[in-house]
Amino acid sequence: MVRDALGVGVAVGLSGFAFGVTSAGSGLSLAQTCVLSLFVFTGASQFALVGTLGAGGNPAAAVAGALFLGVRNAFYGLRLSHLLRLPGPVRPLAAHWIIDETSAVAMAQPDRASARLGFTVTGVTLYALWNLTTLLGALGAEALGDPSAWGLDAAGPAVFLALLGSMLKGRQETLVAVLAVVLALACLPLLPAGVPVLVAALAAPIVLTVARREEARP
Amino acid sequence: MTVWIAVAVTALGCYAIKLLGLSVPAGLLERPLVRRLAALVPVAMLAALTAIQTFGSGRELVVDARAAGLAAAAVALLLRAPFLVVVGAAIVVTAAVRALTG
Numbered sequence: 502m503v504r505d506a507l508g509v510g511v512a513v514g515l516s517g518f519a520f521g522v523t524s525a526g527s528g529l530s531l532a533q534t535c536v537l538s539l540f541v542f543t544g545a546s547q548f549a550l551v552g553t554l555g556a557g558g559n560p561a562a563a564v565a566g567a568l569f570l571g572v573r574n575a576f577y578g579l580r581l582s583h584l585l586r587l588p589g590p591v592r593p594l595a596a597h598w599i600i601d602e603t604s605a606v607a608m609a610q611p612d613r614a615s616a617r618l619g620f621t622v623t624g625v626t627l628y629a630l631w632n633l634t635t636l637l638g639a640l641g642a643e644a645l646g647d648p649s650a651w652g653l654d655a656a657g658p659a660v661f662l663a664l665l666g667s668m669l670k671g672r673q674e675t676l677v678a679v680l681a682v683v684l685a686l687a688c689l690p691l692l693p694a695g696v697p698v699l700v701a702a703l704a705a706p707i708v709l710t711v712a713r714r715e716e717a718r719p
Numbered sequence: 720m721t722v723w724i725a726v727a728v729t730a731l732g733c734y735a736i737k738l739l740g741l742s743v744p745a746g747l748l749e750r751p752l753v754r755r756l757a758a759l760v761p762v763a764m765l766a767a768l769t770a771i772q773t774f775g776s777g778r779e780l781v782v783d784a785r786a787a788g789l790a791a792a793a794v795a796l797l798l799r800a801p802f803l804v805v806v807g808a809a810i811v812v813t814a815a816v817r818a819l820t821g
Contacts, residue, residue, distance in 0.1 A: 533723065560724070571733040582741045655788035657768075659806045659809030663802050665762065678762055678765075678766035689774075697767065704767075705762070
């Protein structure tokens with residue numbers, strides 16, 4: 502488990518590189534880029550914010566998109582508060598580390614003790630590496646040129662896919678994932694950045710509602 | 720200046736969202752429907768993020784080198800490769816396809 506947690510931390514930490522390069526390329530200063538990784542610390546929201554700002558988007562819309570993307574962390578927190586049962590004083594600290602990767606590692610553990618360990622190891626590794634590589638990426642942006650030439654733009658979706666893979670445990674999960682992909686891709690050309698992901702989240706209640714109706718049928 | 724404001728509001732907002740989820744009373748979670756929903760919403764969002772970041776380019780859908788990279792990652796996942804190998808496969812294949820197709 503520790504090896505898995507370290508693996509997740511290292512892999513995602515490396516994608517901080519991609520963020521540093523992208524953020525600097527979007528016109529954000531070194532300080533702004535590093536503050537984002539230190540205090541926002543949720544990759545998808547950070548990418549969304551600098552992407553929209555870099556494309557000349559309205560700052561309010563950029564912030565809204567980033568916050569929308571961050572909403573899923575509240576759902577992770579909902580699950581983790583039950584799973585980890587953290588004592589009160591630790592909670593405000595732990596909250597900052599509630600992201601896709603730490604949640605996925607914690608949820609994949611068989612009991613509370615290893616869930617806590619997984620959450621902590623992933624959180625610490627990821628926070629240190631994400632911030633270090635953000636700094637290096639922003640500093641090295643000019644030398645590196647276009648991040649997509651290095652395939653770094655595939656790091657984000659590959660991380661999401663790997664996390665998703667560990668969650669697809671049954672038929673209902675698979676149905677939700679398929680419906681979410683269809684909804685997201687259908688909405689992408691129609692709605693502002695960040696909103697299609699929220700629409701796709703509706704796949705969960707939709708599948709649950711349909712499943713309940715089928716159960717209720719005589 | 721406006722960029723700094725955007726950075727600050729995003730940081731505060733994202734933290735508040737995280738803390739909110741963690742602070743919701745435990746009683747709410749004892750309901751099976753809420754628990755099931757909380758388990759399935761991340762599945763939906765991760766699937767959507769994967770699709771959008773693979774096929775999205777601004778507000779257009781495209782199939783480019785990233786699709787090949789993600790296919791490689793999917794194969795690695797099916798072969799039960801470690802996390803680092805899955806992400807590495809996506810990066811290497813994406814870069815290679817891009818280099819080959821110019």
